[in-house]
Amino acid sequence: MTYEEVTVALHDAISKDDTLLIENLIAELQLADLAEFLLHETSEATLKLLTHLPLEQRAEAFAYLEHSKQAEIAEQMSEVGLTQLFTRMNSDERADLFNLLNEDRQQSVLRRLAKEEREDLRRLASYEEGTTGAIMTSDYVTVPAEVTVSKALEIVRQTAPNAETIYQIYIQDSEQRLVGTVSLRQLILAKPGADLDQLMTTDLVTINVHEAQEEAARKISRYDILALPVLDDHERLVGIVTYDDAMDVAEQEATEDMHKGASVGPLDESFGKASIFNLYKRRVNWLVLLVFANILSGAGIAFYEETIETYVVLVFFLPLLVASGGNAGSQASTLMIRGLATGDVGARDWGKLLGRELLVSVSLGLTMAATIAGIGFWRGGWDIAQVVAYSMLAIVIVGSMIGMSLPFVLNKLGWDPATASAPLVTSIADIVGVLIYFAIATSILNIGMA
Template structure:
């Protein structure tokens, strides 16, 4: 059955308190679909639904929930039940949940965990948020470099049930330093008597525990890795980061950049779970700042009152021209911010990109000037057409220059380039556009400055 059918049947079973039907229907749902269904219920009902699942399946579905939802459910669980849920969870998800809990609850829950899980949680929770150490898991398979293929296969069989991935195996020396990697495919296809040392790959792509998580995602994407090993300062293997975790990071970083591009900032827990006050608080600061920034546009218009009085037709073209400059600037800023975020563009590229942007902006401006000159001729005659066309060319070029330069300036200052958002670029380009337009009009139409 499809998710839509199962979810409707589950709602009906919940309405009539049919526990047997609920258990059967929940077992039919994929863990991700069950998590999606749970998000539509209140925390108490969500917890009751999860309790219809065996513990391993319950932990898997729980892992698909947003952190805010996980914390709401954790608040309703006794410490023993919470510890029982955390035990079958992947090590990285277990540590993330632990970090969400208030400190008194952390210590109370730890007492109900087995010693191995307790030490693992403490170790992973100690790494700084947003780094490779906080993202990694300790569920992986290692083999000693002196082992034979037959011994390595036997070790894989023993440890595979607890590992997050077994397709990539990590070869360690006697001091647990990472010396190579070996794929499960290579292990299976070679002779049982072959040496692991002879088969392993020593050209390693790895990350240190303090590497930022966006760099981790970039490494996994660049080298098409199933998992990235994480080492400490002594090159000892301490964990791995799987590609699915890297995908989550990439999505999170892209979402954060998009939000910053709208002058909103990061929304913890996502849009669906954000409170009204949070949405207000995230948006109001920049909106108020930009209101005052737009005073410069108003001051520019006030300065050229005599020009406007002499040629009232100029007002008709004002929104068209300044919006064009803002749009061109927003396009340029979006390209630069994304280029910097992906590593495609560096500070040293500014001069080269500036020249290219000016050539492109000139082409854009000329094309738009030609289009608007026809309208200018119709509305105000040849003189107005010349003013509007020349203004369009200059405004688009200046807007593009602002849009492409602002991310570089912010990056050089150590700020997030995503702050060079569309509203900010548009506001600056608007003020510049007003001054350019009426300045050109005053000069070409023979009016006093």
């Protein structure tokens, strides 16, 4: 059965309270698909369906749910059931859930956990949101540096069942400092009596526990590794960030950048579940600020009122010209913001990129000017054709320069370059475009201003 067929049948089984059919249908779904189905169910129905799964699968399916959904379900679970769920979840996911609970529930869970689990949970939950420590897991395999291959394999067999990944084995010295890594493949193929310190790789890619989670995701992508070791300030191994966690961070950051690119503040929950007030609150600030910014465009038009009165035909081209500058600026800004976000370009590249963008914008402006000149000639003759052609060229060039430069300026000031969003760039380009257009028109048409 397809996913759609299973979900339709599952809804029917739920309405009939057919327990056996529910369990059979749930068994046909991948846990990620089950989580997608549960996303649209009530918290009560979700909790009831999860109880049809074995505890291990229940914990895995629960981890796929959105945090807001997890918090709702956790509040309805018994203390015993919630503690059982904690004991089966991966350490990083367990810490995330722990931070969603109120203080009373947190203390209740901690009292029921074994000492080692309790201390590990407290440590992982203590890291500041947005840092690498907040997304790392403590479920990994380590071996001492002085052991042989056969001893290392014995340790791996003992600890691997609780590890999130065993493709890389981390090697520590007597003070718990990370000194190297060895792959499981290397261990299996090496001679049993070989010393581990002769086999391990010491050229390590690591990250500090307090660094931003975006940097962890960037390193995993750049060096194409499955897991990134996380060190504390004393170079001791305290966790790893796995590839799937890095993908979640990358998705989250891409979403935030897209929201900023549209001048939308970060949402407290998913868009589909966001309240009307939350959506209003995250959008209104920038829109109000941009209203006041666009007043300057009106002031520019008022300043050139005599020019407009003399040549009313100029108004016909005004929206077209200023929109072209805004569009060109938005394109340049989007390319630059993404380049800075991926590390493709840096502040040191500003001069080179500005020069390249100037050549590109000149080419674009000439093309668009040639396109609009004919319409200008048809609407108002040769003089109007010159005005709109020169204005188009200048406005596209200036708009592109604004879009290219603004992310660099914000980055230099320590702000997020994504703040140089399309609405902001467009508003600035509109103001400048109005002034350029009517200044060129007044000059070419020899109109004296009052």
